[in-house]
Amino acid sequence: MDITFLMNSLWVMFSAILVIFMLGGFILLEAGSTRMKNAGHIAGKTIFTFGLSSLVFWAVGYAFIFGSNGNLFIGLSDFFYSGYDIEGLSLSGSVFFLFQLAFAGISITIALGGFAERAKLSVYVLFTLLFAALVYPVVAHWIWGGGWLAEHGKQDFAGSTVVHLTGAMAALAATILLKPRIGKYNKDGSTNNIYGHNQVYTALGVLILWIGWFGFNAGSTLSVDGGFFGFVALNTNLAAGSGAVAALIISWLVLGKSDVPTILNGALAGLVAITASCAFVDTWAAVVIGFIAGILVFYSARFFEKRKIDDPIFALSVHGTAGVWGTLSTGFFATPQLATVGLPGLFYGGGFEQLGVQALGVATSGAYAFGVSFILLLVCKYILKGLRVTEEEEILGLDVSEHGSFGYPELIFSQKDNKMSS
Template identity: 80%
Template sequence: MSTLTLMNSIWVILGAILVILMQGGFILLEAGSTRMKNAGHIAGKTIFTFGIGSLVFWAVGFAFIFGNHANFFIGLSHFFYSGYEINGMNLSTSVFFMFQLAFATIALTIAFGGFAERAKLSTYVVFSIFFSIFVYPVIAHWIWGGGWLAEHGKQDFAGSTVVHLTGAMAALAATILLKPRIGKFNKDGSPNNIYGHNQVYTALSVLLLWVGWFGFNAGSTLSVDGGFFGYVALNTNLAAAAGAMAALIISWCVLGKSDVTVILNGALAGLVAITASCAFVTTWAAVVIGFIAGILVFYSMRFFEKLRIDDPISALSVHGTAGVWGTLSTGFFATKKLATVGSPGLFYGGGFHQLGVQFMGVFVSGLYAFIVSFSILFIMKKAMKGLRVSEEEEIIGLDVSEHGTYGYPEQFLGNKKISS
């Protein structure tokens, strides 16, 4: 193994570790954005679904994305990956496998944002398996594994479409079939605020995710050669900062106060948006992309609420709306020098070609993820006699109804009962 291959492998495994640690950020984000009676359940299901997603990716997911004998739809080799090396890679294939596994499980975690506070534990288990076989690997192969969108020059450096939009469309399917939480909407359709129980958790989660995103984006260079990963990290940070500032400004102007939840979602939206374009655009464009994402997420959250779609952690807005914008943004801002995939954007003399390719990729990928996820969940709903816990179980909380214990036992039972 050459020195460069070794250094690349060390860099990419570090990126994989950072992306896996983002699961901790998602635990805090989802738990903090929901009620304490469901906090233990949220933490636990994130861990076991990461385990399920890992095993399925080992068995078939990696093969469907990167296998040989591939067609426009999926790959067809490397099932049950055993650690062997694939020729032509400038890093350890096992390291590359771990990096891609981390991405696949993040998409699954994003999808579960649409299940929060009302889905059965069994729903998470079964959907984890089918999403990890039939949804994520297919879209990842189309764009990253040499599939038909890759042949058209679709630009998605680290996954605004592959990871974020795919997860968001699955979340949308879930919110439709599960229906809103008890008490979220009145009979006239007006919404009620169901406040998360810990805003400090949500703020800490955003910081953890922000740091993890350097593994997500900069790690996707898959190489230390030339130090280009530093430039990708710079663009990532600028977009996140711009997204947070834009969300602060727009919420202050419209609401008269700077809403903390909106600010946090603005930072995440900036990160999601720059994920597709971080290697293809200049630093000023990264700021613009992040800023627009911060504004879009504010209006998107309000839009989905008007449609009576109950999205507890704003997965549809943060990962869906921002994912669409981020993917389309390369069609405007990709430069001639940096567009190593596809063509330059509209503002750099490329005309509308790349923008058209980006739009096609977003539309087809989003539609596929939604239809297949909806179909899987619909069949599950019929076969499993419902996806959702009973009204009584939802009211007492999933910590007790699904696990027989409290995430915050002292809060619900008191010190005396705990000590006895």
């Protein structure tokens, strides 16, 4: 067997593992950003929904994206993937399948962030089935599976649009339909901060995601040939660092303090933004892209807050706003040497054509993901007789109301013991 085939397979397998391990980062990030009474629920539903989305991707998701038969809108073959090798692909077909499955799992995890602290577990289950079959694969086919946006030369190397914007638009639909958490907004329109219970968890989650992103972006080269994956990894790291620095600066200037959640969101925003362009831009542009993302995420979070859109883990700003900017950025910064898809960007003499294609991709993919997710959530609401737990269950916490257990049992029972002894 060809050594290149084996090395490519090993590299992409390692990258798939890194991407799947990002779920650990999301568990810590989401749990740390919310209250301890929901921590066990967040951890458990993340694992379960990834397992469920894996089965859906195996049955229909992969076929809808990469099916050899079909049209410019959707693939229509290769259902229930059985492990066969893929013609024209210089690595194991099973490894490629697992790598793509990991991306689908990350997108649904982002989408479910919009449900945090108030949705029924049954809603997570049903919506995961529907999103993994009818939302993510369609957008992925348009851009990565030879669909109509691919025909226009849409640039999205590792998924600022396909993974992040798609997930964020589903999260937006959820936040609108679920409405804010109890106690988030007062009758006079003022806002109460509902603080996450553990910033150390949140920071560790971001670090795990940062490391996992090397699999996400550099792994998308699908090859070790020429070592180009190293350049992609370098751009990824530069953008993340730049985003964190920009977020620190803007929070310090506006708030008078270097806000920790903003810094963490800045790093993630830089990672999301560079995901589309990491293989198409020079290193200096990666720094600029990440820096702008770090500023945008700060103002985006304030924008949604003022409009009473309760987004506990900042999915809309980190994955949505930064995903839009990252997708558009190739229309400015893609170089003639690196733009293996589409055309060079505006700053390299390519004019507005590629920027227009990128904007078209953002508008259509975002609208599809939001619109279909909104409809699917209405279907879930009808079938399950509501999306949200009762007021009593929400106040008690989803650990107890949905699972009958505690994420922090020793703390809960020690508090009860103290009350009894007093």
